[in-house]
Amino acid sequence: MRKVNLCLFILSPVVSIAFVPAFGGVEQESNLEILDVKFEPIRQGKNIVRVKSENTSGQDQAFKIGIYTRSPDYGRKGIGWGTSFSETLRQHETKWTRFAFKIQGPVTDKTWLRLRFYNPDSPNSDERKEHFEQRMYASGDLEHYNSERTAAKPASETDSIAVVETFRQVQNLIREQKYEQAWQLFTKDYQDAEFQSPGLEAFRRIMNPKRPMDSAFWWEKEDFLSLQPSGVVERDDVFALTATDGRQTWTIDFVLQENQWKVDWIAGYLPRVLGWQNWEERLLPAMEKRSTKHFDIYYFKNSTAAKENEQIAEQKDKGFREICRFLGKDSDIRIRLVLFEDGRTKHSETGHQGRGWAYGSTIVEVYNEQEQLDPYHETTHVLMRPFGAPPALFNEGFAVYMSERLGAHALDDLSGGRATIYERARELKSKDEWIELEELITYNEIGSHQSRPPIAYAEAACFVKFLIDEYGKDKFLQAYKKLKNSNSKIVHWTNKMALQNIYGKRLYELKEEWEKAFQKE
Structure with a gap:
C-alpha cells in the first residue's frame, strides 16, 4: 500500500498533456497507481479518455474515477458536467479502462477538465473517501478534434433508410414511454456520457421531468419528437442524421453495433438552462x-x-x-x-x-x-x-390575503376554488390536511411539491388574515420586516422570538387564538 501526500506529489507528464496535482496536504492511502492517461481529441459532446491503472496489492481493489468538465464561456454563467464510474482491479492487475464523458459547450481556451481517482472499499460504496490523485487539464494542452480531416459523404440509400427507420423507432418508443426499449437503442458511450452514472433512471426522469431542472441540461422530449429527418451523411463509420424541428437543426449520430443501428450522440439543440439564463x-x-x-x-x-x-x-x-x-x-x-x-x-x-x-x-x-x-x-x-424578506408564511400568505381583500377569488388557482380563505382553512382542518404552524413558519418557499402548496398557500393566508384582522396592519408590517427567510434553525428560533416580541405572545398562544378565529367564523 502506498501513501500519497497530495500537497507534495508531483505527477510525471504525459505527452501533449498538462496537469497539476491536488492540494490540501492530506495524506491518502491507496492500493492503486495511475500509470497513464490518454485522451482522444476533445470536442463538444462525447469524448473518450483511457486510464492505465495498477493494483499493487494482493487483493481485489475497487477503482473509481470522477470526471468533471467545465465550459466557462458557454452561456452567461458557464456550464459544467460531472459523474463517476467504478471498476474492479484484480490482485496485482494492470489494465487500461475506457470512459466516455461529455464537454457541454464548444471547446475554447477556457475549457478545462478534471480527473479524480479513488480507491473506495467497494465499487458500489457511497462512502465519501478522499481521492488519492487528481489531474487537471487545460484544453490548450489537449489535441482538439478536427472534423475536416475526413470529408463527409452522402450515405448509401440502404444505410440512410436504416438510420431513418431506427430514428423513427426511437421516437415512437419515447412517445409511447417505452423508455427501457429506447435505452437499448443507445450506445453505451451515449448512455454514459449523456446520462451519467444514474443511467436509465436519469433518462426516465429527463423524459418525464417533475421539476424544470430535471431536464434543463438535456434535450426536451417534445422537441425530439417533433424532429423531421432531412438527410444522412457518413464520416469515419459514423452516420449523421440531420433533422429539424422548424427552429433548430439537430444532428443525431448513429453507429452499427452487432447488426443493430444505435444512437451514439445527439447534438444541435440548445439546453434549456442556456435559454433560461x-x-x-x-x-x-x-x-x-x-x-x-x-x-x-x-x-x-x-x-x-x-x-x-x-x-x-x-x-x-x-x-x-x-x-x-x-x-x-x-x-x-x-x-x-x-x-x-x-x-x-x-x-x-x-x-x-x-x-x-x-x-x-x-x-x-x-x-x-x-x-x-x-x-x-x-x-x-x-x-x-x-x-423585507420574511419566511414564505408571511410572503406568500400576504399575497393571497391581498388578492381576497381586494375582491379576487384568491384561492381559485391554488386548489381552493371559490372558497374564502377561512372557509378553505376550515375544510383542510376538518380533513386533517394540515401543516402545523411550528413547521409552516420555517418554510422558505411555497410552491414545490414538498411544501404541499394546496395546503400551505391557504393556511399561510389564513394566518396572515388573522394577524391583520385581530392585531392590525402596522404590527403585521413590523413582523414582515423583522422576520427573515432562511433555512437556518438559528434564524427560525430568532423569528419566533421576534414574533413574540411584536405580538406579546408565544407562537403556541397565537396558534390557539388563530385556530379559534377561523373556526368560529
Whole structure:
C-alpha cells in the first residue's frame, strides 16, 4: 500500500498533456497507481479518455474515477458536467479502462477538465473517501478534434433508410414511454456520457421531468419528437442524421453495433438552462409592448394578451394603486410584466413551472381565455420587496390575503376554488390536511411539491388574515420586516422570538387564538 501526500506529489507528464496535482496536504492511502492517461481529441459532446491503472496489492481493489468538465464561456454563467464510474482491479492487475464523458459547450481556451481517482472499499460504496490523485487539464494542452480531416459523404440509400427507420423507432418508443426499449437503442458511450452514472433512471426522469431542472441540461422530449429527418451523411463509420424541428437543426449520430443501428450522440439543440439564463434578452425585443403609468407589458403578436392589452393594462394599474393604498405608501417601482399564451411555452422559455412568477421588478404570467391570474398576487410580491424578506408564511400568505381583500377569488388557482380563505382553512382542518404552524413558519418557499402548496398557500393566508384582522396592519408590517427567510434553525428560533416580541405572545398562544378565529367564523 502506498501513501500519497497530495500537497507534495508531483505527477510525471504525459505527452501533449498538462496537469497539476491536488492540494490540501492530506495524506491518502491507496492500493492503486495511475500509470497513464490518454485522451482522444476533445470536442463538444462525447469524448473518450483511457486510464492505465495498477493494483499493487494482493487483493481485489475497487477503482473509481470522477470526471468533471467545465465550459466557462458557454452561456452567461458557464456550464459544467460531472459523474463517476467504478471498476474492479484484480490482485496485482494492470489494465487500461475506457470512459466516455461529455464537454457541454464548444471547446475554447477556457475549457478545462478534471480527473479524480479513488480507491473506495467497494465499487458500489457511497462512502465519501478522499481521492488519492487528481489531474487537471487545460484544453490548450489537449489535441482538439478536427472534423475536416475526413470529408463527409452522402450515405448509401440502404444505410440512410436504416438510420431513418431506427430514428423513427426511437421516437415512437419515447412517445409511447417505452423508455427501457429506447435505452437499448443507445450506445453505451451515449448512455454514459449523456446520462451519467444514474443511467436509465436519469433518462426516465429527463423524459418525464417533475421539476424544470430535471431536464434543463438535456434535450426536451417534445422537441425530439417533433424532429423531421432531412438527410444522412457518413464520416469515419459514423452516420449523421440531420433533422429539424422548424427552429433548430439537430444532428443525431448513429453507429452499427452487432447488426443493430444505435444512437451514439445527439447534438444541435440548445439546453434549456442556456435559454433560461438570458430569456429576457432573447424574447423581449421580439415581443409587442404596452406601457402604462406603472407597467411595461410584453406579449406576443396575435396572442390573447395582444387582443386584450387595454383591459390588462387597466386592471394591472388599478391593482397597483389599490395595494399601495392599503400599504399607505405610494411606490415608484416600475414593473415589467411578461405574458405567455400557455404554461408549456412559459416553462420551456424561462424554466419556471407554474402560471405566475415574480422576481425583482419582473412578473411573468400565463394569460389566455381560460387562464388569467388576478391583478394583485404577483404585484403584491414586487411591491413588498422594499418592506423585507420574511419566511414564505408571511410572503406568500400576504399575497393571497391581498388578492381576497381586494375582491379576487384568491384561492381559485391554488386548489381552493371559490372558497374564502377561512372557509378553505376550515375544510383542510376538518380533513386533517394540515401543516402545523411550528413547521409552516420555517418554510422558505411555497410552491414545490414538498411544501404541499394546496395546503400551505391557504393556511399561510389564513394566518396572515388573522394577524391583520385581530392585531392590525402596522404590527403585521413590523413582523414582515423583522422576520427573515432562511433555512437556518438559528434564524427560525430568532423569528419566533421576534414574533413574540411584536405580538406579546408565544407562537403556541397565537396558534390557539388563530385556530379559534377561523373556526368560529
